Amino acid sequence: MSERDRIQFMIDTKNKIESAMKTIRHKILVMSGKGGVGKTTVSVNLAVALAEEGFRVGLLDIDLHGPNVVTMTGYSVPPDVDGTKIIPAKTSDNLKVVSMAYFLEEGRPTIWRGPIKISAINQFLGDVEWGELDFLLIDSPPGSGDEPLTVMQQIPDVKVIVVTTPQRVAIEDVRRSLNFALTMNKEVIGVVENMAYLVCPHCGGEIRMYGSGNTQTLSDEFNVPILASVPFDPAVVELSDSGRPIVSWYRGSNLEKVYRDLVAKVIERLEKGEGTRGEA
């Protein structure tokens, strides 16, 4: 490919993404410096809860090496591919899901390096026919690699939710994520503190397994609110592993309530335009 063709290809890609994103009101990237803190769980439950409230929602899984969204939503109908267009299946009334998992054989790893990953993300951003959406939630792999970077570069108005657990090592990594988002001049909606505490089944007391105070320190340091403190509950693992999102399958639980409150907080912050922004 000549230099000229390469530049033209980049311009075409950018234009395609811009036009695909035009019909989507809020784009939210869910990220974290660390793996295993609950990014996918938060993305899935936010998406399902928003869809249940009547919003039109898309859920895009850009964790190419560990695409767990399909398992956690239980939505196994793959998108249709029509020429170069990816047409997501409507997995429930208001929810559409796109993940690399639909295009991989189970158990087979994705062995891709930077440029191929970037082009796969660009395809997900530009070639999926989402139609009109109120929310697009983008679940990312841990860290500040090619995947979240591509999303931030290609979607100028993407906003960020950061997920952490309360222990210092997670907070240290999440500090990097916040600096990354703010350096890219993205609006941070807030932080979700996951696995914050366990409710003792005997006395009902709160056990803070990972300590306390660190998330608040981070919140003060960056002037970003803690949107929710989600308790640890073994039921989450079982429900998530079997494709039953907490918000619809664990009705009446404290967890469901925490998630409903989280949704309300996110909507309120978006409507008031209260995100925290870095210096350009």
Ligand SMILES: Nc1ncnc2c1ncn2[C@@H]1O[C@H](COP(=O)(O)OP(=O)(O)O)[C@@H](O)[C@H]1O
């Ligand atoms: N609040 C919670 N209580 C108990 N287990 C949780 C909670 N949130 C997430 N998990 C479990 O922790 C594991 C990691 O969560 P996941 O969402 O896959 O993290 P990430 O996407 O950040 O790697 C999963 O098995 C999930 O079911």
Ligand SMILES: [Mg+2]
């Ligand atoms: Mg994940």
